[in-house]
Amino acid sequence: MQSSMGSDAPSSVQLPVMLVADVQDSLLVVVHDLSRLDGLLAHTMENLMERFTSASASLADPALQASPELDLVRSTLRAAVTELQFQDMASQLITHTSKILQGCAYRLASESMGMEDGEAVPFVEEVPDRPNPVTQDEMDAGSIELF
Template sequence: MQQDQTSSSVPAVQLPVMLVADLQDSLLVVVHDLNRLDGLLAHTMENLMERFTLASAHLEDPVLGNSAVLESVRDTLRSAVTELQFQDLASQLIVHTSKILQGCAYRLASESMGQEDGEAVPFVEEVPERPNPVTQDEMDAGSIELF
């Protein structure tokens, strides 16, 4: 790799086009994989919520009565449902990371290969300025953090 000075005195590194293309492809594969992961998490959370809702409904059956053990199981189930909110946080992180990676891939291609006449430029939202859209790192019942 060679380093040269551009006319505006900004250092630049020349990279082989195939290296840039491979790197761009790899970044876009990661974006695709992150989107698949987001879908898997969403599907799993939907299934878990259905099962927890069903279990909770069964635990409310008056036939079971109100023993201390049963109340402990109900509390544990309510806590588990609260902890499922992590899917929303994970989804936000996945979307944020995907946007950054996709923006990097398109910028890398644009900067290194330029644009050919008549070639459509893929639409990419601006790369998010905030390094982390989710600042919450734990879940407690009854607490809400707006961001």
């Protein structure tokens, strides 16, 4: 008969402190890079929206006569604006991934190195339970499902 003593204890792996510190630093660098990527996407989307709005306003000029070609261009612009919703979904994914990576970095540090007396505990939101906050996988007018 086997003894169950010690079977309830979580298993652990000893890692060198420098390795843990390097992994934590790398995770936090990735979080920073994801934040920069989110900002770049937001800036690009703002610029695209301005350009699409300007183009659409130019095409709405009454001086232009209605033609099938112009109607096709207008329709294409409307579809392109709808597709810009991907920035919102990308931003949600970046935020979600950043929270997970940041949570992993701080958990790794606290579990492997422990906290010293008087050391401030870094504020980290809880790691999200859902594996993916965005379930949309295609863009059609009126068919977005974000949550």
